[in-house]
Amino acid sequence: MKPVYVINGFLESGKTEFICFTLDQPYFQVRGTTLLILCEEGENEYDEALLKRSHTVVELVESEAEFNPANLMELDKKHKPERIIIEFNGMWNYKNAKLPWHWKIEQQITTIDASTFPMYYTNMRSLLAEMIRKSEMIIFNRCDNVREELGGYRRNIKAVNPSADVIFEDANGEINEIFEEDLPYDLSQETIELDNEGYGIWYLDAMDHLERYVGKKLQFVGMVLKPENFPDDYFVPGRMAMTCCAEDMAFLGYACQFAGAKALRQKEWVKVTAVVAKEYWEDYKGEGPILHAVSVEKTKAPREEVISFS
Helix, strand or coil, rough: CCCEEEECCCCCCHHHHHHHHHHHHHCCCCCEEEEEECCCCCCCCHHHHHHHCCCCEECCCCCCCCCCHHHHHHHHHHCCCCCEEEEEEEEEEHHHHCCCEEEEEEEEEEEEEEHHHHHHHHCCCHHHEEEEECEEEEEEEECCHHHHHHHHHHHHHHHCCCCCEEEEEEECECCCCCCHHCCCCCCCCEEEEEEEHHHHHHHHHEEEEECCCCCCCCEEEEEECCCCCCCCCCCEEEEEEEEECCCCEEEECCCCCCCCCHHHHHHCCEEEEEEEEEEEEHCCCEEEEEEEEEEECCCCCCCCCCCCCC
């Protein structure tokens, strides 16, 4: 069986850029011919040097009627490829696409221009649904000016294909966005209890989405840190975190107001129940998360003292 990689998307959605990036990766520059089938001609062309470097030959299929097993089989006989990439035309109904019997779809990816997604979702929903229904990965690019809409876009995709990986990219690359429905805790609870995983995600999410937590009550186990310049009634409860290796350690915590902070000992473990506020703090150089302790109780160290993001 010959592996086939299908890249879906409407015109100018980023299909060509994605395929060029893929062809230029070392793992794709292997022996044997890659057959690249273009089902439309976009504004971006493929660089001849890249095609030569990746042992890729290009064939254009100009109409939906010509995209049939017989014609595709002729291309197979002509080039005898080891693998096939299909840049599919987004205006063709993917449900009608038929491949030669010995071609097996290895991966299907849909690229979407986030700036035009609402228009296509409203006016061409059936065509879009056919593209994403069997795609393992959905890549939204050009997200720079629609970041506030990304949660809704993701829900639209998941409604059609719940198992798809949805990736958002802006001019700087992939956006590591945490959506509320992906949080490992329930924001509607009277007290949000944070375990190891939950604490790390809350710490990161509070940087970008503090509005989710203002007025919420949290409970977690943390280590006491008392910086020298802190007022007597403040301390930092937090956790040591390893982001990639043992040498890359950091203490993650936000300032916490507590009347009994002066009596706490450096590095002792406490269970903190606190309400989150957004306030000015000099170390933040502006407003940021400030905890107001409801209670701080001494406790034993957790089984895993260091949390990991690797």
